[in-house]
Amino acid sequence: MNLTTEKNGEELIVHLSGELNTVTAPELKELLDENLSGVKNLKLDFAECDYVSSAGIRVLLATYKQLKEEDGTMKLTNVGEFFNKVLKDTCLDAVFEVE
Numbered sequence: 001m002n003l004t005t006e007k008n009g010e011e012l013i014v015h016l017s018g019e020l021n022t023v024t025a026p027e028l029k030e031l032l033d034e035n036l037s038g039v040k041n042l043k044l045d046f047a048e049c050d051y052v053s054s055a056g057i058r059v060l061l062a063t064y065k066q067l068k069e070e071d072g073t074m075k076l077t078n079v080g081e082f083f084n085k086v087l088k089d090t091c092l093d094a095v096f097e098v099e
Helices: 025-035 054-069 081-089
Strands: 003-006 011-020 041-052 073-077
Touching: 011 025, 011 054, 025 054, 041 054, 041 081, 054 073, 073 081
Parallel strands: 011 041, 041 073
Antiparallel strands: 003 011
């Protein structure tokens, strides 16, 4: 997995490339832990992400909860067909804002 970030004031954009799975989810968690300080708006761009496992979803849920507690927002952008179906099937599309 390749992760790149863009930070503009209180907004952080994370571009994910590859697979977000059991092996790579800790990488995303570490990157978010290091960069979320002062962030009110988080966008996770899945345009280049081929697969998201339950381990990846756990990281997303924990991050969402953290931001919500701090009155922040989190958006998932460029979500592929497979991941979008997973979100709908698990009703997580009602939790996450998906663009």
